[in-house]
Amino acid sequence: MASQFLKYAVLLQKYRTPLLVVSCGGVFAANMLYHVFPDKSYRPLYQAWYKGEPVTLSEKLEGVFQQVLKDYGISSTKNFSSFASFGFHPVGAGVPWLPAGAQIGIPANFNSTPDDLSGITNRSIFINGETVDWSSDTGSALKGALVFSPEAQKFAMAREVARLQAGGPVLNAAVAPFCLGGVWVYSVLLKQVFGLHAGPLLVRGAVNVLALSLGAVSYLLTSDAVNQWIDYSSDRRAASLSHDYAKGGVEFYDKILCRNKIVRTLMGQKGEEMYASSGNLFPAHLHKLKHTSYTSRREGILTLLNKDKV
Incomplete structure (x- = not known):
């Protein structure tokens, strides 16, 4: 077993650059x-359906x-296409300059107006296993x-x-391979600093584990x-348009914050764990940073408006 492990270790060392690439x-x-x-992949996942048919x-x-x-x-609108999606605000995926282009889903409630709420009231929303009563005070506020x-x-x-259009999906996709390459850099630097390139196999293994941990945190x-x-x-x-x-x-963002506050109240304890009292989202995991807060995004746009007034 040990000899087999050493054999794989030698192969990894010999071909580490092409393997990394x-x-x-x-x-x-x-x-x-x-x-x-x-x-x-994306459109079937978010496509809105009604009575077994795509909306x-x-x-x-x-x-x-x-x-x-x-x-x-956008000079060529063929790079973007839209479809009816579920949810309450637009979602999108794809890369405009690739052959398949980008897909943006637009929800049914965008058809609604203060005088015609059919895009909202003809849908059933379940919170904690119960349907939201649109005629109640909370339901009216949610509408x-x-x-x-x-x-x-x-x-x-x-x-x-x-x-x-700015390549957001590409930037997101590049993070993981960038940090994976960082694991190799961490490993080489640590071994170089402590002179472990010719050290015991167990110690070098421990350094590799440390480099992997640093890479995970970096990711x-x-x-x-x-x-x-x-x-x-x-x-x-x-x-800026x-x-x-x-x-x-x-x-x-005002409406999103208002919606989240209402949902927080309706969900009770679970809502308090998911949403802050301000309406912002809490992180899904302890090791994650905070979500981009809706309040800060709103303040950023207000700053642009104030600059226009000056």
């Missing part, structure tokens, strides 16, 4: 697969989406938090367009930092 490339490809074929995006929302692409300066003005709808769509921190940078950058690009887009961005 292949490993990093494989991790990057695995992370990008979801975005290279969004019509096959078709309304002409109204398709028109709004095309206007957003025009406002953003209000789910209705967005045309400006807020445009901002929400533009935010996804900005994220995908967690870098992944969260990149996600937050992408979020802020996408907001800034969308809000016009004064109306910026105002819509403030409303959009």
